[in-house]
Amino acid sequence: MRMEDFGQQLRRLRARAGLSQEGLSHAAGVSIRALADMERGRTRGPQRRTVQVLAEALGLNDDEAANLEKAAALGRPRPRTATGPAAPAVLALPRDIQDFTARVPPLARLLEMAQDADPNRPMVAVVAGQPGLGKTAFAVHAAHRLAPHFPDGQFALDLHGMDPEPTTPRDALARLLGSMGVPDAAIPAGTDDRAGLWRSVVGDRRVLLLLDNAVDESQVSPLLPGIGPSLTIVTSRHSLAGLESVHRSDLALLRREEAVELLTRIIGSERVQAEAQAARDLADLCGHLPLAVRIAGQRLLSRPHERLGKLVARLAAEGRRLDGLQAGSLRVRAAFALSYRQLPPESRTFLRRASLAAGADFSPETGALLAGLPYDEAVARAEELTDAGLLQSDAATERYRFHDLLKLYAAEQIAVEDGPEIRDAALDRAARWMLRRATAAALHFDAEHDRTAPRDAPTPHDDPGPDGAPTGREEARTWLEAERAQWLAALRRAHVTGRHREVLDTAEAMHWFSDLNQHWEQWVEVFQLSVDSARSLGSRREEAVHLNYLAWAYNLCVADPHAALTSADAALVAARDCRDGLQGGWALGYGAGAVHRLGRSEEAHARLREAADCLALQDSPQARLAELTILNSLGTLLRQVGRAAEALDIHRRSERICRAGIPGRTDELITLYHAVARQQIGNDLAALERWDEAEPPLRQALAAFEASQMPAWAGPARLDLGQVLSATGHPDARETLLAARDALAALKSPRQAEAATSLAVLDEAAA
Template identity: 85%
Template sequence: MRDGTPSTEDFGQRLRRLRTRAGLSQEALAHDAQVSVRALADMERGRTRGPQRRTVRALAEALGLDDDEAADLDSSAALGRPRPRPATGPAGPGTLALPRDIQDFTARGPALARLLELAREAAPDRPVVSVVAGQPGLGKTAFAVHAAHRLAPHFPDGQFALDLHGMDPEPATPRDALARLLGALGVADAALPAGTDDRAGLWRSLAGERRMLLLLDNAAHESQVTPLLPGTGPSLTLVTSRHVLAGLESVHRTDLALLRREEAVELLTRIIGPDRVRAEAQAARDLADLCGHLPLAVRIAGQRLLSRPHESLGKLVARLAAEGRRLDGLQAGNLRVRAAFALSYRQLPENARTLLRRAALAAGPDFSPETGALLAGLSLDEAVARAEELTDAGLLQSDAGAERYRFHDLLRLYAAEQTEAEDGPEARDAALDRTTHWMLRRATAAALHFDVGHERTTWPGDPDPDTAPTGRDEARAWLEAERSQWLAALRRAHETGRHREVLDTAEAMHWFSDLNQHWEQWVDVFRRSADSARSLGSRREEAVHLNYLAWAYNLCVHDPHAALRSADAALTAARDCGDGLQEGWALGYGAGALNRLGRADEAQERLREGARCLASQPSPQARLAELTMLNSLGTLLRQTGRAAEALDIHRRSERICHAGVPGRTREVIGLYHAVARQQIGNDLAALERWEEAEAPLRQALAAFEAAQMPAWAEHARLDLGQALSAIGHPEARETLRAARDALAVLRSPRQAEADAALTALGQAHAGT
């Protein structure tokens, strides 16, 4: 157009010609100009005919245009931009009328009540602003529209709604938004100031005179919203956004949670009617759960069912139960859960997108920044920054008390889809392998804090010594918080043939597992480690880990049949390689299983054989194993009516503890001594020497509690409660009740014993 003759080439054609001339692909130009590929494609196809000047300038710079060519490109874009409407008189209040309220709006009572309270309490000179933010699909706009209709009587000077298009490639500018707001107040186009600041000043002066309600829907960021907020006057502004808009000051925040299950079912009922829900009540509840109680998902499911009046709820439940088909099933017309998530995903920077989709590979209900960094291949600082960005965008939820993050169930499915689509199997496997190696090294280092043979506070094998847990408390906290992740890493290492890593980790967990007998996962850990030892051809390690497995079957899942099979296999392996220590342990674990199966005589014989075998071994490990064997033998004798003999054996155990075991700390020997004291107390109780039983049982309980060993402590508490009950002690009932509740949490079979003791105590008191 430099010669004054208008070009017949439209903006899209011109842009495509210039890109081709520059030898750039759409992806390359989009990257250099910092626009999305989709936005660029829409421009070239004529779907976006008049992009904003800043976008055109960025494209011109990326294309290397001179000033004249850049001006021509902008001129062709200007032809497609909306033209100002003719000034035909003041615009009426209906120009930005509120959208239609939905008749089946459900729940959100407390949030609505709070907004009503704010409206009533609004001061004449202090406008109220409430930000409604949260993840996609929470129903933010529906809530704000419903609230605006409810609040309308309090704002007689008008209710205006403006969509800020925060999810569009080019959100509304404050300047254009102010033009629409001023037009709604009757300002003619010709009277509009040219600059954004001047328009904002005029808007505030006019709005300050009115008691009005303003709904700013779908905000992109704070700088878009701030110029639109009234500065004075009794107005109320509702702002909805997928971002938290943390930079807005002096605002009220409305946090919308997921629906409760009953609220989700109520929404479904209002959409499809009560008859269908009553006819399939359980299916309705299952459907709400599969929708993750997300309002958008529930609404889509309801609309789908409404359009198919003869389709059962159970049929849709069966379809959605398959994770791979769930997002496909959650669409009805132009309502799609996947599309709602995609809008937010496409706007993320590259590293944030990578973190979101890779985090879907994490095991368990939540993940730490370290896990996210490993999976995404980012530094820890970068992962933390991106996770916070995703939280602000409503795509992740942060833990209230710890630096951990979690997905909504449907968002996790969407993120996993993106992993499959964008990363491919090689990148996915590399991320998982990297995370597996790091997690197992950290888990091994943390677990060794509890191993009596490793007194150091750190282990050279930790992958990041600067952030490694120091001391048992930190190590325990990490192992518990990351339990799902390191267990998943152990499984992957086993499945991919990294057997030495599996064995090292499982061996390090030996003492730590003893403190957490209520974890059923120990069966999986030691079953895999025993298999890894077998794969490596190490008969001695196979015996060790088969013994650990027998222990886990006996005490963690209470399966004596499986425990006996594992103990017998360990016994064979130990004898094959001539390991007397493991032979003794195998005899002991087998005896425990036999006793639980009601085969007490066989159990007693194995325990005596195991004690003899271990007594001949000179090592400190054999002394500790011998203590365990003696304590178990005494317990069995007491259970078969030979309490006096049991007391003698447990006194023998106590003498060994008093003498000490070379190379073992006082703390370790103290735990064995506590076990002996517990059994001595039980022996005395069996001999009806109740008063003498109380002291050793209290000592044992205190030792187990100090060592943070809940499974051991609660058994001792039950034993103490029974002794106190026999002597009529006032603490008996509370002690038994505490033991019963804790044993229930631990899934211990002795919960029934505690219930029976409480019942007997109640009957005794009633009789008295």
């Protein structure tokens, strides 16, 4: 009796099990089309893995499964007898790793794509990204999971994209054709002819092709099937953006918990549970990069008695981190070096110099300054490095970031290839430009600055940016916020290198801008640097000025009244030494704010009275502005200690000064001070329960702050207004309090809790 072929056996066994093709497809994870091809005899010899999952789904015993495998084996192409050393080997999939972790969404998308594929249209999936993301591990794991859908074979080919001489398309095609049983003598000589034959051979077959480590599109394109139900998975450190009609699997860094899970699968749950925090710290030090986590795990696995905390301590030292991330032949540094060595010289320079940038990300202009390149070329280099997987671009703005470990590697190359002199020159060049730009931008917010005076901004000749310095307040604000880490690093650099006048000029320009961003703790450092620079220059007047700025920062930005009082008292001494009544008045005012926060209200009251008297003796416009601030503070203190009527008199006095005007000061500036007085008048009236009278001045104050784009002042004013509206039962009360709470939370204001409480009280009363 003639033995049944594979298709006949499969059809008979499926019928015996009472399964439709759809039912067997669902049970085995093999597509309906693939089953139909097998049963019709179109696919005569599916791979062993496919036969195994079919046997399990059909519930076959060992003998039946063996007979099914035997029939499949008879239908498979017999391997050619090698005629010499050049005979190509079978391109089998690499071994799947047993501890593969995470990547569930991209894997699910690939599986879905394979199941829903058009039988006449070959599928191509590109897995690209930076070194160490586990692209090959993901692709191999996906290929093993997808294997049952491609019973005509699964083939893997390393294209050696990181080697000095990657595999040519011609050689790759010869290996692929050989793996499909084409004799050497039948393989054409030319690349185009080989590509045509390859497309012909694979056209009607359900095969899975893994092309690992591709260098570029020109290497990959000739290897892609033209028609048919195949799937090609391509991995590359480059984006391969030129490949059309492909599915892209963008692998991200692991989440912290996923990195810990990978570590657990490598070394076992017992060791991880025994040092749970050390495991989390280790994941963080590895930057959640799969390769780094695997190396750390393999290192620990080879040292079963070594504590995780010991490796954490070693990796915590940045200078030794890359040395610590190696286990046998696995080395993070080597993975980065492969990509780095392939770059053109100019791109290598840009990459390593960009590692000098401060903060989590950097702009092309910062990269241009550090690398000594024109702006447009810096953009081109940054984009090239992004395509190469060595930088990540921001989704919304033209900014770039390193992975932490890659940044360490790039910094190492500075020491090797540039040396300290070139490094210092790059840092100084960037710092000088950055401080000029920061100073010019900050002066947009200085209400006392002469807007018609020329500014020492970067000139078109030395400005690497496309449009020069910011031209308006909104543009200036955006730039100052985005480049905060860079200009602060530049300020530190100027201070360390003795450029104290630059430090003072920048800090002076910043003092109005700082009022808009009181939640930035960095102002303490800014003004401490400027105080130190004033002392280095021997300027007691500037020392007093910047000690006062520092006292303000301690009071409002970090809520440290002890440090604020120390700075204010030092400013008072310096002001008296140089007989500067203006700075003396400010110092008394800032000291009053500090002692009030320390609970010494009577002393605060006395200091404010003394400050007001001191400033009243001065006849300069600056003294009038300072007097307004002191009077507003004095009135606020009186209201807080239950003397609201006296506070109202004080704030009315401030309002009269504003209405009278201050010679030499703009209407815009006086309007701002007038708004502060109105806010305090509204609060005084509210404290006196004169609710209807309190609402108008608070609305006027809020409108003025919003018009002047002063969110740090508008947030508290909105809260004050919301509390008054709540007291009067106004329908806008809840909406106003909600907006105030959200704005104060964004500013990290201590009053956000007060806003939440007011909102809760209102909701409770309405319930």
